[in-house]
Amino acid sequence: MKLVRRKRNMALITLTPLVDVMMILLVFFMVTSTYLDLDMMPMVQQQEDSSGSASGPAPTLLIRITADGSARLRGQSLTAESLARALQAQPGARVLILPSGGANVQGLVSAIQAATEAGAENLRVVRLEAPQ
């Protein structure tokens, strides 16, 4: 005798667990990621160039950052234009930034930005010593 087995209809793949997992992943990525646009400024160069010291004492422009965070060049408050003029008068001058320890990071970054916009090529920040 031949028994004919009734064909089982195929089990439907349920998509609900997939949606659940994707939802959890979605929430995870939304919560854990930051959306601030970030850039960087180099603080230590990979290869310190010794050209400045080799070519003898170059003219130096000193930018001081006062304790309240404002930058000053020759007693005047620093702008990109005033630094650009000073750089034109002394081409190839190195720019030294002498920060006060009480200034905040924003003050230093603003001074570096002004120097970069003025076209300073040889820019140094005088660093405070590490406490021993």
Add this chain to the structure above:
Amino acid sequence: MKLKRRPRPAPQETIVSLIDVIFFLLVFFMLVGRMDATAPFEILPPVSTAGESLPKGGTTVAIAADGQIALDGAPVSQAALLTSIAETLVNNAALRVRINADGEARLTNLLPLVTALEQAGVRDVVLVVTPNPP
């Protein structure tokens, strides 16, 4: 005459379109977001448009406005931070250290640390800035 309408079977809601939408959102957030070890305190980086694009990789040192330090999300003391970085330098001499300092942090908390890192042998230290403040 009364016509009896046979009740139509309710159309099955297609869950597939929902999946499509969620999938697109998922991919969007994965691409747009930046996954970093977040510091245990709030940090608003200094604002500057003169920055270069931030390279990936390296360890992140966070400095809060009040001078607290965190290494890759865990608060540490400066001595422990330098020890930890010196250990990492043994295996990876080209280690990049990203300093994520708050714009209001004092330079006395930042510059001596940079000097100490340089003395420890780190050759690549960058300061994180943002062109668009939130």
